[in-house]
Amino acid sequence: MSFKVIKPGFLATIQDYGRLSHGAHGMSRCGAMDEHAYAWGNYLLDNGFNSAVLEITFGSVELEALDDAFIVVTGADLNFRINGNPSVIWRNVQVHKGDIISWNSPKSGVRSYLAVKGGFEAETLFDSRSVNLRENIGSKIAVNDKLICKKSNNLGDKFISAQYIPNYNQYIVLRILPSYQFNEFSINQRDLFFNQTYTITNASDRSGCRLSGAPIAIKRDRMISEGMSYGSVEIATDGLPIILLKDAPTIGGYPKIGTVFSLDLAKLAQKQPNAKVRFKLISISESQSERAKFNQFFGIDES
Numbered sequence: 001m002s003f004k005v006i007k008p009g010f011l012a013t014i015q016d017y018g019r020l021s022h023g024a025h026g027m028s029r030c031g032a033m034d035e036h037a038y039a040w041g042n043y044l045l046d047n048g049f050n051s052a053v054l055e056i057t058f059g060s061v062e063l064e065a066l067d068d069a070f071i072v073v074t075g076a077d078l079n080f081r082i083n084g085n086p087s088v089i090w091r092n093v094q095v096h097k098g099d100i101i102s103w104n105s106p107k108s109g110v111r112s113y114l115a116v117k118g119g120f121e122a123e124t125l126f127d128s129r130s131v132n133l134r135e136n137i138g139s140k141i142a143v144n145d146k147l148i149c150k151k152s153n154n155l156g157d158k159f160i161s162a163q164y165i166p167n168y169n170q171y172i173v174l175r176i177l178p179s180y181q182f183n184e185f186s187i188n189q190r191d192l193f194f195n196q197t198y199t200i201t202n203a204s205d206r207s208g209c210r211l212s213g214a215p216i217a218i219k220r221d222r223m224i225s226e227g228m229s230y231g232s233v234e235i236a237t238d239g240l241p242i243i244l245l246k247d248a249p250t251i252g253g254y255p256k257i258g259t260v261f262s263l264d265l266a267k268l269a270q271k272q273p274n275a276k277v278r279f280k281l282i283s284i285s286e287s288q289s290e291r292a293k294f295n296q297f298f299g300i301d302e303s
Helices: 035-043 187-194 262-268 284-298
Strands: 002-008 011-015 053-057 061-065 069-077 092-095 100-103 108-116 146-148 172-178 198-200 208-212 232-235 241-244 256-260 276-281
Touching: 002 100, 035 053, 035 069, 035 108, 035 262, 035 284, 172 262, 172 284, 187 276, 256 262, 256 276, 262 284
Parallel strands: 172 276
Antiparallel strands: 002 061, 002 146, 011 053, 053 108, 061 100, 069 092, 069 108, 172 256, 198 208, 198 276, 208 241, 232 241, 232 256
């Protein structure tokens, strides 16, 4: 079965859990930006954790179902509709051949996810179906594209409890693990970092989130580029933070004050420019425990 693209929207791409094993070759991690929404979409369809979904940014997407199918839409509230009528999200829904499903302007959040039973059957490149436009791997969906997936039978009604549905309008505090360069920042500069509220700028995308605020003094004028990790918080030469996201380069030359806890990056993925964020420290034991519970529940294996 498949869906035909009528309107491709601003930015809609196929994403799975990510391209995890090619960092040594200079390839980005990629994958769904909001891991929480992505994981729940696949969970409600009994899919494997790495099943490919359609990530829709800011809406304006319209698809035609070419067969009957069971789907789940999670993530941002982009005014999801079936045949022009408002439809539920965060639970599985049946669509029929000829149905038109659409996402319009954002009401809450930025990124919505369309999951289908078995995942979309996109081309696998470098062990992942994830599109990375910066690295010219795959492309955005386009008019008349066909998004292929398997035929699905009746799955019954599955949904999640309201307590697990995020409030994307909520103010967020990003928990951060100190990096090995943490102590290169003076106590006063670390206090400035943790005690101020930053604003997300327009210069933010799938590669990184740039923040504005009071600048932090940097001791190093230059440093040799080194390997970077997902969630690293670089302090650029202007003294302002850049949070590295899924499509970020694998090396960088700015000092890093820490790394944002991976599950908090899902919250950041739903924030629009001008949203406010703060930081606080988290211990390695707390982050490992929370991450282990998440991975176990959703059957995630990153090995």
